[in-house]
Amino acid sequence: MLRMIRRAFRTIFRLSVLAGLGYAVYRMIAERSPGEAPLAAPAPTPTRPLGASPAPGQPEPVRAPAVPRPRAGTKPAGADRPSSAPSQPPPAVVAASAPATSKPPTVRSIGVGEVPADVRKWVEPNGDGSCPPTHPVKAKLESGIFHVPGGQFYDRTKADRCYRDAAAAEADGLRPSKS
Numbered sequence: 001m002l003r004m005i006r007r008a009f010r011t012i013f014r015l016s017v018l019a020g021l022g023y024a025v026y027r028m029i030a031e032r033s034p035g036e037a038p039l040a041a042p043a044p045t046p047t048r049p050l051g052a053s054p055a056p057g058q059p060e061p062v063r064a065p066a067v068p069r070p071r072a073g074t075k076p077a078g079a080d081r082p083s084s085a086p087s088q089p090p091p092a093v094v095a096a097s098a099p100a101t102s103k104p105p106t107v108r109s110i111g112v113g114e115v116p117a118d119v120r121k122w123v124e125p126n127g128d129g130s131c132p133p134t135h136p137v138k139a140k141l142e143s144g145i146f147h148v149p150g151g152q153f154y155d156r157t158k159a160d161r162c163y164r165d166a167a168a169a170e171a172d173g174l175r176p177s178k179s
Contacts, residue, residue: 121168122161129158137163145177146170152179 123135131138138159139146146169147154163169166176 120164122163122172125159125162131159131162135162135164137166137169139163139169139172139174141174144174146174147177151177153177 120135122139123132125131125138129138136149137146138154138157139161140157141160146163146166147157148166163172170176
């Protein structure tokens, strides 16, 4: 009985080795045939330095322009630099006679003065990651997902940005959460 088990094991082992060799030969032949696509993905080509011309006979690669996605808490490029173009003075802000606490929250805008937060399409979240009542939609910039009030994960999401509505978040390239 033991001999039969050993013999069966050897036979199965030999057949597996033979099948592996047959597959390796098949792959080698398939990769060399010019009319068919290779089974494996081709190795990546090395990148060439900027400004270098492509190899003779190679077409110039076309690359899509990189579109940076704004991060939470960042200013647009050039926000700290003064503009070389003549600029108009910021509009005057009329002081209200009401106490300062009744004034709507404001956010500093570049060269425009103060813009009420309820007019902007997005604002920064509160310190704890919650959104103000004027901008209830919570957005996570890293994942590109936004959550609306009443959604499954809305309460536990710490927002990177707060939007007025779902349309404003979608206009910024975010997608709604699946739940």
